[in-house]
Amino acid sequence: MNQAELAPITLSTYQAQMFIAYVEDMERKKIFAVHNVSHHCFVDNTQSYTDAPLPQARTEVDKLQRCIVDVADWSGSRRLQLNPTKTELMWFGSSTSLQSVSSLDRSNRSIGEDIIQPSNSVSNLGVLFDSEINMRA
Numbered sequence: 001m002n003q004a005e006l007a008p009i010t011l012s013t014y015q016a017q018m019f020i021a022y023v024e025d026m027e028r029k030k031i032f033a034v035h036n037v038s039h040h041c042f043v044d045n046t047q048s049y050t051d052a053p054l055p056q057a058r059t060e061v062d063k064l065q066r067c068i069v070d071v072a073d074w075s076g077s078r079r080l081q082l083n084p085t086k087t088e089l090m091w092f093g094s095s096t097s098l099q100s101v102s103s104l105d106r107s108n109r110s111i112g113e114d115i116i117q118p119s120n121s122v123s124n125l126g127v128l129f130d131s132e133i134n135m136r137a
Helices: 003-029 031-035 054-077 095-100
Strands: 038-042 045-049 109-111 114-116 121-124 127-130
Touching (some): 054 109
Antiparallel strands (some): 109 114
């Protein structure tokens, strides 16, 4: 093997170690647990989500928004920052359920000075999802 073939492995190992250190710290701070929000952490992506019956939609959105603010604060204290252009908010449900969610609950959300608009479809690990989860987006 030549030196060029070894460099990506070294970088990958470093990134994985940093990722593990950050995830462990985030878990110790219990950022998601405090808000009772589920999450998945990937090397360059953290997904947070919650579910609730329709009457509790506003409460859940507010809870999720507070959680994201705490994640942004935690990130900032470690010289990291959320990328607002890659931050997405999406509602999932049947077409009937989605029509029942009030326009206020489906409105834009602010995270610090950034405005996050709800999306109709998102890409998750290369798979495109739409709000009705029919994968036709």
